[in-house]
Amino acid sequence: xxxxxxxxxxxxxxxxxxxxxxxxxxxxxxxxxxxxxxxxxxxxxxxxxxxxxxxxxxxxxxxxxxxxxxxxxxxxxxxxxxxxxxxxxxxxxxxxxxxxxxxxxxxxxxxxxxxxxxxxxxxxxxxxxxxxxxxxxxxxxxxxxxxxxxxxxxxxxxxxxxxxxxxxxxxxxxxxxxxxxxxxxxxxxxxxxxxxxxxxxxxxxxxxxxxxxxxxxxxxxxxxxxxxxxxxxxxxxxxxxxxxxxxxxxxxxxxxxxxxxxxxxxxxxxxxxxxxxxxxxxxxxxxxxxxxxxxxxxxxxxxxxxxxxxxxxxxxxxxxxxxxxxxxxxxxxxxxxxxxxxxxxxxxxxxxxxxxxxxxxxxxxxxxxxxxxxxxxxxxxxxxxxxx
Numbered sequence: 001x002x003x004x005x006x007x008x009x010x011x012x013x014x015x016x017x018x019x020x021x022x023x024x025x026x027x028x029x030x031x032x033x034x035x036x037x038x039x040x041x042x043x044x045x046x047x048x049x050x051x052x053x054x055x056x057x058x059x060x061x062x063x064x065x066x067x068x069x070x071x072x073x074x075x076x077x078x079x080x081x082x083x084x085x086x087x088x089x090x091x092x093x094x095x096x097x098x099x100x101x102x103x104x105x106x107x108x109x110x111x112x113x114x115x116x117x118x119x120x121x122x123x124x125x126x127x128x129x130x131x132x133x134x135x136x137x138x139x140x141x142x143x144x145x146x147x148x149x150x151x152x153x154x155x156x157x158x159x160x161x162x163x164x165x166x167x168x169x170x171x172x173x174x175x176x177x178x179x180x181x182x183x184x185x186x187x188x189x190x191x192x193x194x195x196x197x198x199x200x201x202x203x204x205x206x207x208x209x210x211x212x213x214x215x216x217x218x219x220x221x222x223x224x225x226x227x228x229x230x231x232x233x234x235x236x237x238x239x240x241x242x243x244x245x246x247x248x249x250x251x252x253x254x255x256x257x258x259x260x261x262x263x264x265x266x267x268x269x270x271x272x273x274x275x276x277x278x279x280x281x282x283x284x285x286x287x288x289x290x291x292x293x294x295x296x297x298x299x300x301x302x303x304x305x306x307x308x309x310x311x312x313x314x315x316x317x318x319x320x321x322x323x324x325x326x327x328x329x330x331x332x333x334x335x336x337x338x339x340x341x342x343x344x345x346x347x348x349x350x351x352x353x354x355x356x357x358x359x360x361x362x363x364x365x366x367x368x369x370x371x372x373x374x375x376x377x378x379x380x381x382x383x384x385x386x387x388x
Contacts, residue, residue: 034093043330061095120249209343240297264302265371272364276357
């Protein structure tokens with residue numbers, strides 16, 4: 001929802017209306033930042049609000065904010081334009097937090113034996129969005145200017161409210177129930193394995209964000225690619241992730257999630273070592289960079305798909321209630337959005353102090369160390385359970 005097309009259009013309009021690069025960056029970032037802050041809140045209060053109300057309200061806020069955003073270009077330049085952009089992006093972020101948390105919450109309730117498969121299909125949807133979003137946004141912008149992309153997304157969000165309302169009629173997930181106690185939530189957040197899985201969720205989306213400000217300048221300067229060629233290289237990331245996600249989801253349901261998250265860390269680290277590549281591997285080669293982006297897409301599926309299932313299993317080992325699902329859904333949505341928020345900051349910051357191959361290698365080393373930490377904690381936890 002708050003991916004590449006809105007970012008590009010906000011950059012265009014913000015520059016024309018006198019917003020500095022810093023304020024433009026804040027306008028873009030405030031939506032995922034709101035998801036970070038509000039998703040755990042909505043996850044806690046969904047038992048009182050009801051899933052259907054939360055989901056439909058979220059769609060209403062997102063659709064309405066997008067339709068209103070289409071008119072900000074007509075506002076006076078300066079602080080009036082900046083204020084309303086920020087206000088509407090915050091509203092969009094709040095709506096996103098509501099419906100994303102609701103969607104994650106419904107998976108184990110409606111499909112308890114196929115959570116991995118359904119999570120994989122959600123990743124497919126996200127991958128398709130990243131694959132076709134920029135192209136579709138560009139076409140709509142060329143046809144109808146600044147307004148049309150926002151009116152299209154907003155209109156689509158509002159149009160699915162009515163069928164969603166009737167499809168959820170009579171479902172048990174609409175029933176209101178008691179929320180999880182703060183004591184249980186504190187126990188969950190201080191569980192070391194759960195903490196490492198939250199970190200894995202952050203990394204899973206930060207991987208995408210790392211490349212957003214860094215890969216295009218590298219491809220342009222190192223290999224002298226034009227915009228269309230760079231677009232094709234970027235396309236390999238969501239395509240690889242989209243193809244692999246359903247397969248990973250099936251395997252997660254069959255064999256369990258943890259091994260795939262740990263494998264995802266290793267595969268992601270390998271892709272970051274190869275994309276530059278690191279000095280100890282070879283000199284920069286275009287074919288190696290393209291192979292690395294394909295491997296990276298596979299790695300994101302391995303990290304994104306099993307993580308929610310694993311986090312839910314750890315949480316239910318502490319307290320197995322329906323309210324546990326809501327809290328885990330909120331934390332998952334928050335962690336993913338925090339990764340989306342912080343990824344470009346990490347990538348841009350590293351590239352400012354070192355070249356792209358070295359930056360990617362450093363980030364790959366962090367991923368490898370995090371994967372080893374999760375592997376060690378898992379082995380210790382299983383050993384402790386065996387001899388308890």
